[in-house]
Amino acid sequence: MPEGDTIRYAARHVRAALIGNEIRSLETPHPRHARDRWPERLDGQAVRLVDAHGKHLFIRFEGGLTLHSHLRMTGKWAVYAPAQRWRRAPRRAWLVIRTDAGEVVQFDGPVLELMTDSRTRFDQRLAALGPDVLADELDERAFLRRLREDDPTRGIGDALLDQRTVAGIGNLWKAEACFAAGIDPWRRTAEVSNEEALAVVRAARRAMQESVEQGLRVKSAVYDRAGLPCPRCDICVRARGQGEDNRITFWCPGCQA
Secondary structure (H helix, E strand, O other): OHHHHHHHHHHHHHHHHHOOOOOOEEEOOOOOHHHOHHHHHHOOOOOOEEEEEEEEEEEEEEEEEEEEOOOOOOOOOEEOOOOOOOOOOOHEEEEEEOOOOOOEEEOOEEEEEEEEEHHHOOOOHHHHOOOOOOOOOHHHHHHHHHHHHHOOOOOOOHHOOOOOOOOOOOHHHHHHHHHHOOOOOEEHHHHHOOOHHHHHHHHHHHHHHHHHHHHHHHHHOOOOOOOEOOOOOOEOEEEEEOOOOOOOEEEOOOOOO
């Protein structure tokens, strides 16, 4: 699943393509939106803001309407120059926004909806999100409060994936952040101090910020490296399913205490 750095990177490019550029056409090719009349409802409205919170991306129009997207496992945002060939088949496009500068395309959904600005503030799914790990200023107090309100027997690695605790961290950055902080992802949150919890989330934030700046080029230390030597202590990296969703966790049993 695309994580918060991927969404921030996409938002940056979508923003550059749409802000200040007149929309020449807006199409919704997917049958799910055939009767939603988005082109008519958004006709003549300029984009005023493109932003992200965790794994959610928002395109906000001047008329008080917002396109909300969550890519889950299959979706993708792409920006193309005029007449540039798309990297996914046109039949997979859910949204196409054309300007003189290029084309913004959302492929494969699966969550793409038009809502009012007020609904983006009060929608239960969005209102429940924890602080954004990539916000201009991370609300560390809110993160700690939500972490402590959660099940104290839950492993810290699993807790980091709960978007109600902190928004934007997924399986990749959970593993890498726990490794960077030297914390065993299986340790119960009750046994993780506030300082240790903050060290993990700060490590995730730094790595994800670097990923955005470097164009999502990631060199992992433990993620997807099961059976290979740890870059810090040479003990083999291990992998095992964790949490109710059985998401694979990668860690070094030698240097993550």
